[in-house]
Amino acid sequence: MKKIFLSIIAALGLVAGAAHASGGSMPLDQAPNxxxxxxxxxxxxxxxxxYCIGCHSAAYMRYNRLTDIGLTEAQIKDNLLFTTDKIGETMKSAIDSKQAKEWFGANPPDLTVIARSRAGLGGTGSDYLYTFLRTFYRDETKATGWNNLVFPSVGMPHAxxxxxxxxxxxxxxxxSHGKTTQVFKxxxxxxxxxxxxxxxxxxxxxxxxxxxxxxxxxxNTRVRIGVWVLIFLAFTTVLAWKLNASFWKDVK
Incomplete structure (x- = not known):
């Protein structure tokens, strides 16, 4: 629980940094659902x-959970186990944290809940990530050789x-109002x-x-269950209303 709490705190800090860096000047594109x-x-x-797990972990996701999206354990073992040989292990990066800090200035964040933590920056978390990953450009003035319109001066290179x-x-x-600004075209x-x-x-x-x-x-399971719960509640509401009407019909 302590690790999860610290991860959430770190994610919130990164969100604040990202919001400050983007300044809300770059509109976010809508990510496909x-x-x-x-x-x-x-x-x-x-x-x-x-392309991601070389630097970024997903420390709260296990490889065998990928069976939920239709992959078999054999497919996972043969094609996706790059950082471990055990399908029950979490998706941890093999990068050394000290080297990562030297290369990028900070340890790459864990991506388990990255889509949820980036919500509220002018769109959904998915919108932010979708736009971010599509707005890298070459910038030789940066240490990595790359920059990003959504997150200027980001330490991450374009993977x-x-x-x-x-x-x-x-x-x-x-x-505008005597000031000259550069507008992305x-x-x-x-x-x-x-x-x-x-x-x-x-x-x-x-x-x-x-x-x-x-x-x-x-x-997805939560949404499906929620739909059936609403249908059940609607049915029981109608049934209760009919029973109430039948019970009180002879009462004057």
């Missing part, structure tokens, strides 16, 4: 273990750059990736969907 798409969630899990390629943001000067692709822009957006949508699911694996 893939929480009920098992194929998308499976692809998101594959992207997570291939998915080989898929997306390299882009340059285009800004336009805008004067679009992107210029400077180097192609292995995916087209549409394919990359789909892949990021899958990854974000998985991060959203990982934050609360039981949420």
């Amino acid at each position: 893939k929480i009920n798409d098992q194929g998308a969630l499976q692809n998101g899990a594959k992207l997570f273990v291939n 998915l750059w080989q898929l997306q390629g390299e882009r340059r943001p285009i800004f336009e000067a805008h004067e 679009g992107w210029e692709q400077t180097a192609a990736g292995t995916m087209t822009p549409l394919q990359y957006d789909e892949a990021v949508g899958d990854l974000v969907g998985y991060l959203q699911w990982m934050g609360e694996p039981i949420q």
